[in-house]
Amino acid sequence: AQSVTQPDIHITVSEGASLELRCNYSYGATPYLFWYVQSPGQGLQLLLKYFSGDTLVQGIKGFEAEFKRSQSSFNLRKPSVHWSDAAEYFCAVGAHNQAGTALIFGKGTTLSVSS
Amino acid sequence: EPEVTQTPSHQVTQMGQEVILRCVPISNHLYFYWYRQILGQKVEFLVSFYNNEISEKSEIFDDQFSVERPDGSNFTLKIRSTKLEDSAMYFCASSFPGAKWGQYFGPGTRLLVL
Numbered sequence: 001a002q003s004v005t006q007p008d009i010h011i012t013v014s015e016g017a018s019l020e021l022r023c024n025y026s027y028g029a030t031p032y033l034f035w036y037v038q039s040p041g042q043g044l045q046l047l048l049k050y051f052s053g054d055t056l057v058q059g060i061k062g063f064e065a066e067f068k069r070s071q072s073s074f075n076l077r078k079p080s081v082h083w084s085d086a087a088e089y090f091c092a093v094g095a096h097n098q099a100g101t102a103l104i105f106g107k108g109t110t111l112s113v114s115s
Numbered sequence: 116e117p118e119v120t121q122t123p124s125h126q127v128t129q130m131g132q133e134v135i136l137r138c139v140p141i142s143n144h145l146y147f148y149w150y151r152q153i154l155g156q157k158v159e160f161l162v163s164f165y166n167n168e169i170s171e172k173s174e175i176f177d178d179q180f181s182v183e184r185p186d187g188s189n190f191t192l193k194i195r196s197t198k199l200e201d202s203a204m205y206f207c208a209s210s211f212p213g214a215k216w217g218q219y220f221g222p223g224t225r226l227l228v229l
Contacts, residue, residue: 046219052215107157
């Protein structure tokens with residue numbers, strides 16, 4: 001069955017420290033992979049996406065993610081976290097090259113940033 | 116930057132009542148979606164819509180749900196007879212043709228069924 005696992009429910013990082021949020025997926029075909037962020041009271045904002053090519057993708061707000069097919073992972077990273085990065089982060093997978101398809105989401109990881 | 120908008124932001128209704136949740140997708144997008152998130156659970160896909168018909172739907176999207184694009188800008192989700200378990204945040208999303216472009220989400224409507 002298709003699924004996305006985000007093993008960490010809650011992570012606390014000091015401001016200025018590096019961040020890595022984990023995402024593992026189970027998908028029968030080549031997936032499209034996404035990271036979304038949700039700030040309190042806001043919708044889901046697309047941070048970055050991977051669909052082919054270079055396995056290291058750059059997104060908005062200084063985030064990047066690396067696709068590792070052998071590990072079925074798509075971890076999100078940021079070298080230096082800012083207090084405004086505190087939010088909930090969702091990893092999602094979609095069918096490759098199929099418009100209108102459902103995205104399957106992980107349960108999310110809540111990021112807290114300490115000063 | 117264009118955004119998906121949703122109204123209302125919050126809705127409280129009595130069990131058995133009908134509700135209509137409204138969305139205005141990004142203007143040049145052609146695919147439209149509804150997702151929901153029950154408190155503490157995953158975001159779940161309900162339905163996708165293209166060219167005035169349902170493209171894909173999940174098993175959650177049963178006969179009590181319907182979608183419509185009543186005009187050139189709005190996209191609606193109707194829940195015919197609400198149940199307590201329909202209480203959730205409902206997200207509308209839209210996208211270009213081609214899954215690689217990603218789906219763009221609205222801020223959500225929080226529905227509470229009493």
